[in-house]
Amino acid sequence: xxxxxxxxxxxxVSEGHPDKVCDRISDAVLDAxxxxxxxxxVACETLATTNRVVVGGEVGLSDKKLLSRQMGRIDEVVRAxxxxxxxxxxxxxxxxxEITNLLHEQSAHIAQGVxxxxxxxxGAGDQxxxxxYATDExxxxxxxxxxxxxxxxxxxAEVRKSGIEPSLGPDAKSQLSVRYENGVPVxxxxxxxxxxxxxxxxxxxxxxxIVEPYILETLPADWIDNSTSWHVNPTGKFVIGxxxxxxxLTGRKIIVDTYGGAAPHGGGAFSGKDPTKVxxxxxxxxxxxxxxxxxxxxxxKCTIQxxxxxxISHPLSIYVDTFGTGTVADKKIENxxxxxxxxxxxxxxxxxxxxxxxxxxNHMDDMNFSNPKLKLSSEEMKVVQQKxxxxx
Numbered sequence: 001x002x003x004x005x006x007x008x009x010x011x012x013v014s015e016g017h018p019d020k021v022c023d024r025i026s027d028a029v030l031d032a033x034x035x036x037x038x039x040x041x042v043a044c045e046t047l048a049t050t051n052r053v054v055v056g057g058e059v060g061l062s063d064k065k066l067l068s069r070q071m072g073r074i075d076e077v078v079r080a081x082x083x084x085x086x087x088x089x090x091x092x093x094x095x096x097x098e099i100t101n102l103l104h105e106q107s108a109h110i111a112q113g114v115x116x117x118x119x120x121x122x123g124a125g126d127q128x129x130x131x132x133y134a135t136d137e138x139x140x141x142x143x144x145x146x147x148x149x150x151x152x153x154x155x156x157a158e159v160r161k162s163g164i165e166p167s168l169g170p171d172a173k174s175q176l177s178v179r180y181e182n183g184v185p186v187x188x189x190x191x192x193x194x195x196x197x198x199x200x201x202x203x204x205x206x207x208x209x210i211v212e213p214y215i216l217e218t219l220p221a222d223w224i225d226n227s228t229s230w231h232v233n234p235t236g237k238f239v240i241g242x243x244x245x246x247x248x249l250t251g252r253k254i255i256v257d258t259y260g261g262a263a264p265h266g267g268g269a270f271s272g273k274d275p276t277k278v279x280x281x282x283x284x285x286x287x288x289x290x291x292x293x294x295x296x297x298x299x300x301k302c303t304i305q306x307x308x309x310x311x312i313s314h315p316l317s318i319y320v321d322t323f324g325t326g327t328v329a330d331k332k333i334e335n336x337x338x339x340x341x342x343x344x345x346x347x348x349x350x351x352x353x354x355x356x357x358x359x360x361x362n363h364m365d366d367m368n369f370s371n372p373k374l375k376l377s378s379e380e381m382k383v384v385q386q387k388x389x390x391x392x
Contacts, residue, residue, distance in 0.1 A: 007189055009177040010145035010260025014153045016085050016170025016196070016241065018248025022046035023257075025081045026250045026272025029055065029103075032077050033070060034274065037061050041106045044272035046250045048243035050091050053078050056102035057272065067105070074101045086161060086170040091244040127309045128279055132286025133263030134294040135301035137185055141291050144185040145178045146260025151218040152176075156195065159214055167210065169196025171241030178223075188219060190229045196241030197233075208232040258283070263303055278308045282315070293322070293333060300325035304337070 013020050026044040033040035041060035046053065055074055061067040083094035134141040152174045160168040175192035178185045193215065197207055211232060216224065242248075251269025255261050268279025275281040286304045293302040299322035306315045318337050320330045 004183045005181050007177050007179050008143075008145055008262065009175060009190075010143065010149050010255075010262065011173060011175040011192075012146065012149035012153050012256050012260075013174075013253055014170060014172035014195075015157060016087065017173065017253070018048055018171070018243045018246050019250070019252040020248070021048050021082070021085060021087075021243060022248040022250040023253065023269075023271035024085065025053065025055065025078050026057075028077050028081050029059075029074065030272050030274060032073065033059055033061065036066060036070060037063075040274060041276065042272065042274045043106070043277060044103065044250070046272070047247065048092075048249075049247040050244045051093075051096065052098045052100070053082075053243075054100045054102065057104075058106040059103050060106040071101065071103060074103065075099045087242055089240075089242065089244055092242050126278065127307075128268055128282075129266040129305060129307045130268070130278060130282040130286050131258075131264045131266055132283060132288065132290040132304045132306075133259050133302065134287070134290035135262075136294050137301075141294050143259050143262035145176050146256070146258075146262065148178075148188075148219055149174045149176050149260065152193065152215050155214045155218045156211060165210060165214075167197050167199045167202065169198050169239075169241050171196040171238075171245070176219075186223065187225070188223045188228055190231065191215065191224075192231045192234070194233055194235075194238060196238050198239070200237065200239050202237070204233040204236055207238075264305070266305075278306075282306045282308060289337060293320075298322070298327055298333060302326075302333075 015021075015024060023046075025046040025048070029044040029046075030042045033042050039062070041058065044055060044057040044059070046055050048054075055078065059067065059071075061070065078099050079094045079097070082092070082097060087094060133143075135143055137144050138147045140147060153172055156165075156168060156172060157170075159165040160170070172193065172195035175190075176188055177190040179187040179189050193211060195207060195211060202210075208230065212230075250271050254265055254267070254269050257270055258265055266279070266283065268277075268283070270280040270283065273280045286306050290302045290304045293299055293304075301323055302325075303319075303321045303323075305317070305319040307317045308315055318334050320333045320337070322330055322333070326333070
């Protein structure tokens with residue numbers, strides 16, 4: 001039986017965190033290739049350290065001349081990312097950082113198993129397991145600790161980049177410990193924030209005074225009281241930040257990128273990977289499905305696992321767990337998902353973006369990621385529940 005009263009903690013990192021700088025660059029490289037050809041193959045990794053960025057991995061375009069020209073644009077893509085994040089430090093500056101491009105063409109052996117042809121559908125880019133999760137404890141159906149940890153850093157980035165708080169630097173981390181009663185988040189027991197500051201004369205107390213109003217405006221007011229402990233820049237000064245302070249790598253913040261530890265993770269990172277890489281696209285698909293299960297009133301929280309084999313189009317297994325909160329049996333939901341086209345449409349409702357193929361290349365084609373959550377009326381929810389109950 002799951003616990004109902006407890007404290008759960010999640011952390012987030014800012015866009016200027018060294019690992020997130022690398023994620024940003026890897027995704028920008030991916031975007032640059034997909035903008036030219038939606039079926040581009042990209043698996044891009046990035047390393048960032050003092051005054052240096054190294055980009056490597058595999059890429060592919062159908063037009064070899066276009067591929068060669070795009071390889072020559074990588075420096076431009078990298079510098080644009082660093083500039084937008086805001087790094088203009090002596091030892092990590094968008095104008096002077098040294099960039100090494102080690103990207104090369106994708107292996108033909110991988111391509112033959114993944115690419116579609118007249119005899120086969122698009123295959124998964126690798127084997128693996130992926131998880132999606134949703135919970136009704138926040139409007140976005142995300143766990144509260146990670147949701148609000150993200151919100152704090154998003155707000156601080158806004159005031160930094162707008163010029164309202166010019167003393168803040170790009171590198172930052174947040175961490176919230178959330179108290180649950182009867183399975184519902186009701187308070188925050190501790191707030192941890194470490195943020196880079198450009199004025200070396202600022203003390204921890206000075207930084208606390210700058211950031212506290214913005215933190216408070218992002219969190220539920222009744223969750224914070226005199227018992228909430230604050231730890232802002234607890235080690236003191238934080239002037240040297242970003243890759244000059246710590247080396248960064250793509251894919252080292254996979255828990256930050258998902259559910260803050262509140263749900264399982266298959267182990268694969270997201271950034272720099274095209275849709276055939278199921279580490280990313282199948283995790284997105286599983287999240288989309290879990291959100292729709294919760295949004296349709298089928299459960300208060302839901303975990304979905306998918307598994308794939310390289311070169312195989314459809315998932316090898318589908319697992320659903322609603323933690324005893326489901327209004328229908330978990331097996332019924334699994335059976336609905338196993339249909340060739342899955343989601344609400346298969347049980348009788350015509351709702352835009354309510355059905356997707358579980359073929360890797362279709363994950364991004366079929367889903368509206370700007371709002372991958374159904375908003376159904378109570379009557380529509382009843383129809384969904386009844387039709388799933390009537391399945392096998």
